[in-house]
Amino acid sequence: MSVLITGIGELTTNSEVTGDALVIDGSEIAWVGNADKAPAADEQVDVEGRAVLPGWVDSHTHLVFAGDRTAEFGARMAGKPYTAGGIAVTVNATRAATDEELAAVLRRHIAEALKQGTTFIETKTGYGLNVADEVRSARIAAEQADEVTFLGAHLVPPGEDADTYVDLVRGEMLDAVAPLVRWADVFCEKGAFDYDQSKAVLQAAAAKGLGLRVHGNQLGEGPGVRLAVELGAASVDHCTYLSSADVDALASSDTVATLLPACDLSTRQSLPPARALLDAGATVALASNCNPGSSYTSSMAFCVTTAVLQMRMSVEEAVWAATAGGAQALRRTDVGVIRPGARADLHVLDAPSITHLAYRPGVPLTHSVWRRGERAN
Numbered sequence: 001m002s003v004l005i006t007g008i009g010e011l012t013t014n015s016e017v018t019g020d021a022l023v024i025d026g027s028e029i030a031w032v033g034n035a036d037k038a039p040a041a042d043e044q045v046d047v048e049g050r051a052v053l054p055g056w057v058d059s060h061t062h063l064v065f066a067g068d069r070t071a072e073f074g075a076r077m078a079g080k081p082y083t084a085g086g087i088a089v090t091v092n093a094t095r096a097a098t099d100e101e102l103a104a105v106l107r108r109h110i111a112e113a114l115k116q117g118t119t120f121i122e123t124k125t126g127y128g129l130n131v132a133d134e135v136r137s138a139r140i141a142a143e144q145a146d147e148v149t150f151l152g153a154h155l156v157p158p159g160e161d162a163d164t165y166v167d168l169v170r171g172e173m174l175d176a177v178a179p180l181v182r183w184a185d186v187f188c189e190k191g192a193f194d195y196d197q198s199k200a201v202l203q204a205a206a207a208k209g210l211g212l213r214v215h216g217n218q219l220g221e222g223p224g225v226r227l228a229v230e231l232g233a234a235s236v237d238h239c240t241y242l243s244s245a246d247v248d249a250l251a252s253s254d255t256v257a258t259l260l261p262a263c264d265l266s267t268r269q270s271l272p273p274a275r276a277l278l279d280a281g282a283t284v285a286l287a288s289n290c291n292p293g294s295s296y297t298s299s300m301a302f303c304v305t306t307a308v309l310q311m312r313m314s315v316e317e318a319v320w321a322a323t324a325g326g327a328q329a330l331r332r333t334d335v336g337v338i339r340p341g342a343r344a345d346l347h348v349l350d351a352p353s354i355t356h357l358a359y360r361p362g363v364p365l366t367h368s369v370w371r372r373g374e375r376a377n
């Protein structure tokens, strides 16, 4: 089944191809160009001057969870600071949930994101924190998400010894989870895992063939960025508090700086130094960090709008970061881009240009979405 899409008012491809029309064939983009040269297709859809861009690539979420942390959020808005300790509340609820309940929560959030233009989503384990619950989190995630990350090193479970827990994560837990995931991640932060503990987990994961990611520099300056760059991690996520040495290290590395502005707003922190990173030459991605504790939104548009209005990114930089940037953070070349051979993941805005994502903040602008060549809404 092929579909010719015409009447594109503005086409953002993140690639060398341009035009006002494109053809989807099966699950892939088959052709991009000007409508007068378009090949025949089974069906034609006229988007009547709307902007078309790649679907959002949300490279950082925590969606295998149960329970509710509304009260914690409310307390924070009344002045209580965010700490890593809140993760334990979700761990208790997640352990108590059935497989079906966890799968349903994940399904609901992926569907919610898709309606808003997110066509590719990464999610993590990290609310199990014992072998059985991390394995089932990974299994449930792998059934629905595009990419899955092992985050056994999210928090030392309350009451457990940190070094004993690190040995479990890099030993038996990693052995059991590794066949189900592509990535391993560590929360390298005060209150979670220090540099040596984080490095031990990541090196064990790399030895198993997993790609590396780091949660770092979220609650203050620390060793997360340095460790990510040292180990050649694909991405270091948060980057809220960076020294100039961190910015320089990212700029001279292949490690993507994934910024999570909805999290910084929801935890009442500063927004990350996107301009300094971009001006230094670092690669920046934007992601939602959708999770019940620090960032309970699936809206990539909100992240883009915030990045433009409050982090001094241009609209083009922010849209790139939320599409091709996310793809680069996941080392994918088939998504976040529109060109022949790429996955047919398209986001049609009810607006003539991507500028409207910031010009009309808060207005739901998703008109229609294709995922793997199938019309999703």
Ligand code: NIG
Residues within 6 Å of the ligand: 062, 084, 086, 087, 090, 187, 215, 218, 263, 289, 291, 292, 293, 294, 295
């Ligand atoms: O990315 N930083 C660590 N993990 C999550 C928070 C999860 C939670 O508070 O439940 C984050 O913000």
